[in-house]
Amino acid sequence: MATAVEPHESHEDSHDDWHHQPFSAHHFDNAEQQFDSGKLGMWLFLVTEILFFSGLFCAYAVYRSTHPEVFIYASQFLDKYLGGMNTIVLIFSSLTMAWAVRCAQLGQRTGLVTLLGVTLFCAALFLGVKTFEYTEKAHKRLLWSGAFVKATDIGKQSQVFEVGKPLPKAEFEDRVMASLDTIKKFWWFACVIPLVLIGIGYGSGSRPWRTTGFAGLISIFGILAGIWISIEIHHAQHAGDHADGHGDSHAVAEHEGEHAEDDHGEHDHAQTAEEKEAAEIDAEALAIQEKIGIEASEAPDMILGEMNNAIPAISTPVVTNSQADAPRNANIFFSIYYFMTGLHAFHIICGMIAITWLMVRSVENHFRPDYFGPVDFVGLYWHIVDLIWIYLFPLLYLIGH
Amino acid sequence: MATDVMPAHSETSRPEDNYLTASKGIMSWLVTLDHKRIGVMYLIGTMTAMFLGGFLALLLRAEHISGTPTFFTHDQYNQLFTLHGAIMVFLFIIPSIPAALGNFILPVMLGAKDVAFPRMNLCSFYLWVIGAIFFICALLTTGLDTGWTFYTPYSTNTSQTNVVLATFGAFILGFSSIFTGLNFIVTIHTMRPPGMTWFRMPLFLWSLYATAIIQVLATPVLGITLLLLAAERMFGLGIFDPKLGGDPVLYQHFFWFYSHPAVYIMILPAMGIISELISTFSRKPIFGYRFIAFSSMAIALLGFLVWGHHMFTSGQSEMVTIIFSVLTFSVSIPSAIKVFNWLATMYKGSIVLATPMCYALSFLFLFTIGGLTGLFLGALATDIHLHDTYFVVAHFHYVMMGGTLVAFIGGLFYWWPKMTGRMYNEFWGQISSLIVFVAFNLTFFPQFVMGSRGMPRRYYNYLPEFQVYHVLSTIGAFLLGFGLLLAAIVLIVSLFKGKKAPANPWGAATLEWQCGSPPPLANFEKTPTVGNPYDMNSVVWDPDTESFIRRGDVPPVTD
Numbered sequence: 007m008a009t010a011v012e013p014h015e016s017h018e019d020s021h022d023d024w025h026h027q028p029f030s031a032h033h034f035d036n037a038e039q040q041f042d043s044g045k046l047g048m049w050l051f052l053v054t055e056i057l058f059f060s061g062l063f064c065a066y067a068v069y070r071s072t073h074p075e076v077f078i079y080a081s082q083f084l085d086k087y088l089g090g091m092n093t094i095v096l097i098f099s100s101l102t103m104a105w106a107v108r109c110a111q112l113g114q115r116t117g118l119v120t121l122l123g124v125t126l127f128c129a130a131l132f133l134g135v136k137t138f139e140y141t142e143k144a145h146k147r148l149l150w151s152g153a154f155v156k157a158t159d160i161g162k163q164s165q166v167f168e169v170g171k172p173l174p175k176a177e178f179e180d181r182v183m184a185s186l187d188t189i190k191k192f193w194w195f196a197c198v199i200p201l202v203l204i205g206i207g208y209g210s211g212s213r214p215w216r217t218t219g220f221a222g223l224i225s226i227f228g229i230l231a232g233i234w235i236s237i238e239i240h241h242a243q244h245a246g247d248h249a250d251g252h253g254d255s256h257a258v259a260e261h262e263g264e265h266a267e268d269d270h271g272e273h274d275h276a277q278t279a280e281e282k283e284a285a286e287i288d289a290e291a292l293a294i295q296e297k298i299g300i301e302a303s304e305a306p307d308m309i310l311g312e313m314n315n316a317i318p319a320i321s322t323p324v325v326t327n328s329q330a331d332a333p334r335n336a337n338i339f340f341s342i343y344y345f346m347t348g349l350h351a352f353h354i355i356c357g358m359i360a361i362t363w364l365m366v367r368s369v370e371n372h373f374r375p376d377y378f379g380p381v382d383f384v385g386l387y388w389h390i391v392d393l394i395w396i397y398l399f400p401l402l403y404l405i406g407h
Numbered sequence: 408m409a410t411d412v413m414p415a416h417s418e419t420s421r422p423e424d425n426y427l428t429a430s431k432g433i434m435s436w437l438v439t440l441d442h443k444r445i446g447v448m449y450l451i452g453t454m455t456a457m458f459l460g461g462f463l464a465l466l467l468r469a470e471h472i473s474g475t476p477t478f479f480t481h482d483q484y485n486q487l488f489t490l491h492g493a494i495m496v497f498l499f500i501i502p503s504i505p506a507a508l509g510n511f512i513l514p515v516m517l518g519a520k521d522v523a524f525p526r527m528n529l530c531s532f533y534l535w536v537i538g539a540i541f542f543i544c545a546l547l548t549t550g551l552d553t554g555w556t557f558y559t560p561y562s563t564n565t566s567q568t569n570v571v572l573a574t575f576g577a578f579i580l581g582f583s584s585i586f587t588g589l590n591f592i593v594t595i596h597t598m599r600p601p602g603m604t605w606f607r608m609p610l611f612l613w614s615l616y617a618t619a620i621i622q623v624l625a626t627p628v629l630g631i632t633l634l635l636l637a638a639e640r641m642f643g644l645g646i647f648d649p650k651l652g653g654d655p656v657l658y659q660h661f662f663w664f665y666s667h668p669a670v671y672i673m674i675l676p677a678m679g680i681i682s683e684l685i686s687t688f689s690r691k692p693i694f695g696y697r698f699i700a701f702s703s704m705a706i707a708l709l710g711f712l713v714w715g716h717h718m719f720t721s722g723q724s725e726m727v728t729i730i731f732s733v734l735t736f737s738v739s740i741p742s743a744i745k746v747f748n749w750l751a752t753m754y755k756g757s758i759v760l761a762t763p764m765c766y767a768l769s770f771l772f773l774f775t776i777g778g779l780t781g782l783f784l785g786a787l788a789t790d791i792h793l794h795d796t797y798f799v800v801a802h803f804h805y806v807m808m809g810g811t812l813v814a815f816i817g818g819l820f821y822w823w824p825k826m827t828g829r830m831y832n833e834f835w836g837q838i839s840s841l842i843v844f845v846a847f848n849l850t851f852f853p854q855f856v857m858g859s860r861g862m863p864r865r866y867y868n869y870l871p872e873f874q875v876y877h878v879l880s881t882i883g884a885f886l887l888g889f890g891l892l893l894a895a896i897v898l899i900v901s902l903f904k905g906k907k908a909p910a911n912p913w914g915a916a917t918l919e920w921q922c923g924s925p926p927p928l929a930n931f932e933k934t935p936t937v938g939n940p941y942d943m944n945s946v947v948w949d950p951d952t953e954s955f956i957r958r959g960d961v962p963p964v965t966d
Contacts, residue, residue, distance in 0.1 A: 033521035033598075043523040043597040050589045054627040061631035061661055065646055068657055076652070151651035152643015335652030341644045345635070 029377055041379050048383040052390045055353075059394055062346050066401060069338055079332065080339035081405035083148055085139065087239050089403035092135050093395065099128030100392045107385045110368070110378035118368045118381070122361055123224055125388070129358045130225040134232015136351050142240070143340070150341035196226050217369045221362040343402055350398060353391045360384045424932070425828065425925040440525035443926060445532050446511030447826065450819075452535060453507050454895070456498035457812075461888060463491040468850075468884040471877040474869045484867040485552035486568070490542075492555030493573060497580045498539055500807055501669060503815050504676035505622070506531070506587050509615050511826060513591060515919040515926055516609050518935050519598035522590045531586035534579050541576030545569045554865065556662060557633070559647040559655040563640045571637050578633045581626045584672070588622025591615050602937035606700070609917045609940040610693060613700040614679025617707040621668045621675070625711070629665035632658065656721050663714035671710035673807055674774075675703055677814030678745055681767050684817055685749045687915040688764035689756025692941035695748040702741035709738045716785055720794045728787055735785035742778050746771065761913070762836030766817030769844040773809025777802060780855065795865070798858025801851045809847055816843070816894055823898060824912050828925040829905030835897045842890030849883030909954025916942050920955070 024036055034040040070077050106121035143149070200222030207216025364384055367373065373381055426443045436444055467487050470477050479487065510528065514521055522528050545551050549569045553562040557577075562570050595608070595616050608616075636658065638644040645651030647658045686693040693699065715723060715731035749771060758764065780802040784790050793799060817840075824830055853876035858864075862873045869877060911920035919926075921935040936957070938945060946955040 031525075033519070033523075033525065039597055043593050046596055047524060047527075047589055047593045050592055050623055054585055054589070054623055057624060058627035058631050061628050061635070064661075065635070065657065068654070069646075069652075072654075073652065150642065151645030151648070151653075152639075335645070338645050338652035341646055341651075341653075345638065345644065345646075349634075 027377070029372065037376055041382075044379045044383055045386075048386050052386060055387075055390055055394075059346075059349070062342070062349065063397070063401075066342055066346070069342060073333070073335065073338060075333040076336050076339050078406045080336050080343075081402060083143070083146070084343070084403045085240065085243070086403045087243065088135050088139055088236055089399050091235070091239065092132050093399045095128050095131050095135075096392045096395050099125045099132075100389050102128065103385045103388045106364075107378070107381050110373045110381040111375060113373070113375050115368060115371055115373075118373065119365060122365045122368060123221070126221055126224050126358060126361045126365070127228040127231075129354055129361065130228020131232040131235070133225075133351060133354055133358075134229040134234075135236045136232075136347065137229065138233050138236035138240070140344075148340055149337065150344055151335065151337040152341075197223070200226065213369055214366045217366045218362060221365050225358055225362075346398055346402070350391070350394055353394070357384070357388050357391050360387065424927045425923060426928050427828070427925050429928045438529070440521070440529055441928065442510050442514050442522050442525065442528060443826075445528050446507055446509075448532055449502060449510055449535065450507040450826075452532075452539065453499050453503045456494055456539065457503070458895075460491050460495040460499055461891065463487050463494070465884060465888055467491060468881040470867070471869070472881050474871055474874055474877070476868065479867075481867040482552065485554075485865075486550035488865055489551045489554050490546055493551065493577070494542060495807075496555055496669075496673075497577050498535075498542060500673045500811050501580075501584055502535060502587070504680065504811065504818065505591070505615060505618055505672070506535070506583075508680070508815070508818050508822060509591065509676060510587070512822060512919055513594065513612060513615055514598070515825075515922060515930050516612055516917055517595065517598060518600040518603055518918045518931070518937060519594060520929050523593040523598055524586075524590050527586050528590055531583045531590070534583035534586065538576045538578075538580035538583060541572055541579065545573040545576065548572070556666070557636055558662075559636065559639065559658045560649070562636065563647060571640055574633045574637045574640075578630055578637075581630045581633070584622050585626045588619035588626070591619035592623065595619075600935075600937060606697065607937060607940060608700075610682035610696065610699050610703075611676075611679035611917075614675045614682070614703045617703040618672050618675045618679075620704075621672050621707050621710060625665045625668035625672075628661060629669075632661040632665065635661070656718070656723065659718050659721055660714070663717045664711075667714040667717065668707075668710040670803070670806070671706055673811045675706060677770070677774075677811045678703065680814045680818035680821070681749060681770050682745075683915070683917070684763045684767035684821055685752050686941050686943075687821075687913050688759045688761055688767070689753045690759065690914065690943050691752055691756035692939070692943060693748070694751035694754075695744070696941065698744050699748050702744040705741040706738060709734065709741070713738060716790075719787060719790045732785055732787050736782065739778060739782060746775060746778075760837070761820075762831070762833060762840055763817045763821035763913075765837050765840035766813050766820065766843075769840060769847075770810060770813045770817065772844075773805050773813060773847065777805030777809055780805065793858060795863055796858035797854040797862045797864055800864045801854035801858060804851050804854075809851070813843065813847075816840075816891075819898065820894075821913070822919075823901070824908030825919060825924050825926070827902060827905075828908050829901045830908050830912065831897050831901035831905055835893065839890055839894035839897055842893060843887060846883050846886035846890050850880050850887050851883070853877075853879040853883075909952055911946065911955040914943065914946050914948065914955040916940055916945050920946075921957075 024030055025032065027037070030037065031040055034043065102121045102124045106118050106125060109115075109117040109121060200219040203215050203219030203222060205219075207213065207219055361384060364381055367380065426441055429441075430439075436448065439445065466478070467484070470479050470484060470487075510522070545568070549567065551566075551568050551570065551573045553566050553568070553570055557570065557574065595612060599608075635644065635646055639647050639653075643651060644653075646653045647655050649655065682693055682699055713731055713735045715727055716735045719728050719732075780798070784793055784799060784802060820831065820836055854862075857873045857876040860873070862869055862876070908924040910923050912924075913920070916938070917940045918935045918937065921933070922931045945957055947958045948954075949956045
């Protein structure tokens with residue numbers, strides 16, 4: 007009941023011992039009420055998240071119905087194996103997250119920290135794969151509609167995309183490339199930050215700092231592993247195939263992300279000497295392949311539609327190198343693709359921050375069988391992020407397959 | 408739930424007992440988690456925004472004193488009406504009643520110690536502040552000239568103003584609104600004390616609950632829409648640009664999917680306040696309690712199904728417009744249920760014309776006109792003629808201002824003694840409500856007339872035959888500004904000269920009057936007795952304390 011009792015004025019009351027627990031909020035009557043409120047609040051937040059994405063799903067549905075040929079054509083440029091791997095990784099991370107909640111409920115601290123670490127690693131793996139995908143697409147010029155013109159030009163003059171030849175002053179392109187170069191030079195910064203955190207942690211004897219640092223390292227190695235696996239999958243698919251346009255001389259050495267972020271910053275895949283070597287070998291091989299195949303596959307990567315006439319829908323997807331098959335406004339697909347997956351990736355990053363926070367608190371032994379709300383709530387959030395991806399994957403990657 | 412009752416404090420009048428004096432210093436306010444202080448900070452913020460928006464409105468009306476260019480260029484005029492609309496909608500009306508009055512009153516009315524998530528509550532306030540800063544930055548740099556609706560393609564391809572800045576401002580304000588709504592839903596679900604069943608909740612809480620549902624369900628859609636808009640403008644996403652394969656009408660659908668429910672975010676809390684005022688000042692239990700409660704929920708639900716009525720002339724299919732028109736008419740049913748129940752409450756009541764009641768009666772009149780003219784616009788044939796005329800402007804001002812703002816001021820006068828512990832000057836309060844009522848009608852009724860005769864909205868000049876209406880409207884607007892200023896002065900003066908307020912000056916039976924004025928930090932000195940919130944017989948005037956107190960001889964009615 008609402009009464010004017012200050013927390014320090016203890017009364018002989020059944021809830022008082024609860025009110026003196028370290029994480030009890032004074033305005034709740036008991037642990038159960040606090041947990042129920044948190045749980046309902048989290049579910050409502052998830053409802054807002056669903057609605058937040060619903061606008062994008064709605065846009066997707068509208069454009070899928072009005073431009074079916076665009077979706078059938080453009081989706082073949084997405085790698086369903088990478089997407090599928092990401093799906094598996096995320097579903098697995100949902101399992102570990104749910105298991106972590108169980109550990110928190112049972113008070114198993116070691117299991118909790120371990121499982122949170124695995125979940126974090128899976129999240130980073132996902133981001134690594136996304137990093138590779140985005141970079142590869144940027145190289146192939148598979149960008150959204152307005153990426154090839156100055157923003158001021160959009161809508162002011164009719165814009166004709168020339169396949170394979172983006173406009174010379176494509177400002178976005180320049181910006182992306184410049185930032186990629188910067189990231190390429192300074193990728194090792196990303197490792198410095200967690201190492202510094204760990205150093206501070208050991209120096210000051212502060213466990214939270216140390217835990218944060220280790221979580222950062224897990225994230226970075228996860229991203230690196232994701233990029234490395236993506237490259238392997240990519241090569242496996244295109245082994246013996248023609249060079250597929252991302253194989254310019256510095257292709258492989260440029261798998262960095264668009265979602266730069268301090269803790270889980272972006273960096274090159276070349277984490278270790280061996281990896282660097284492998285990358286160089288890859289790059290050389292690709293360069294050779296490209297020289298051989300360049301005639302055969304003249305700019306296969308541009309799918310920008312022409313403005314003059316709409317091409318009828320392609321009923322069966324044919325991986326084609328001919329621009330004549332590119333339907334008009336094909337890049338609307340990539341507008342939707344980047345926005346949906348980008349917003350999803352942002353949610354993954356938020357989830358990683360939340361999981362890091364949970365790891366810090368678990369190491370501090372905050373969670374007990376009578377107080378595990380935060381783990382449960384972050385778990386719910388993580389499942390919704392996973393669920394959204396489960397919808398995104400078939401909608402974007404599996405069209406016509 | 409707790410069943411034990413903690414002993415009450417023996418001294419209830421110690422000054423350090425109330426929330427205003429519990430701690431001192433600016434930081435004790437800026438980082439407070441107390442819902443009452445957050446409500447007061449919200450009140451100051453939204454009132455500031457209201458006077459800024461009102462000032463812009465007066466500039467607009469001043470421009471229309473004659474049909475020829477007077478004070479501003481056409482570009483400046485565009486900026487004025489855009490900023491007036493955007494500031495009034497995003498910074499004032501949407502957060503005014505829920506975030507300012509609701510934050511203060513909801514937990515006390517419910518009998519809870521605080522809202523469920525005090526930190527999120529404070530976060531919501533600071534998001535409001537950040538959003539306001541974005542808007543002010545847009546205002547101070549290049550302004551904004553898209554209209555508050557940010558319609559594409561003008562907002563993405565043509566406008567030379569800082570659309571992205573304002574867009575992000577609105578985006579952030581959306582999250583502020585979501586946090587408020589989420590907090591309210593959870594608080595009402597999980598923080599009710601024993602005895603506070605759903606049907607013992609005061610109707611203000613029912614309306615806040617319905618509002619919160621809309622806030623949680625609709626606002627994210629605005630968030631994603633504004634993100635898409637910003638991406639469209641910055642990167643040329645193409646979603647809304649026909650040249651890149653997009654569709655500008657899709658933007659309108661997205662926008663109104665939020666912004667029509669948003670007008671119910673604006674009006675529902677106002678209706679909740681009116682339910683409290685009418686019942687209290689008629690000294691009579693509210694008539695048709697369940698009907699009013701459920702009609703709030705019905706309005707919240709139907710509000711999601713009518714967004715297309717903003718787009719009758721946008722080229723959507725005829726079948727769709729007919730369906731939206733029918734659904735629009737259906738909203739009038741729950742609205743009318745409320746109005747008739749309020750009238751039935753007043754019937755044979757002993758009506759006390761205190762200032763809040765004067766505002767409530769103004770509300771009844773103005774809201775009814777506003778609502779009925781909405782039917783003119785919901786009817787397809789008339790809307791084709793009235794679309795984008797001053798008729799529309801008058802209609803939504805009758806509802807938003809004559810409805811929400813008037814109810815907000817009424818509620819502010821009503822709860823002012825509770826919030827500040829001071830009584831305002833009743834006479835000048837009544838005068839202010841009279842001026843506001845008369846001036847409001849003088850401002851906006853002529854706009855109905857000229858709108859139906861073809862005066863388009865958002866025009867910077869006009870033909871000579873509209874001059875008389877514009878001049879009337881302008882005179883009314885300045886008078887209205889004076890009336891609102893007077894109301895503000897009455898309230899501010901009361902802070903320094905007002906009598907100390909008793910715990911229950913009006914004789915209401917809801918829980919917030921059972922704690923002191925101002926309430927103590929944890930809201931109640933004594934455990935409140937939860938009974939029928941509209942049982943006026945349970946309180947009686949006590950000359951000794953000059954307050955209403957609970958009658959000892961009447962047991963609390965249990966439904």
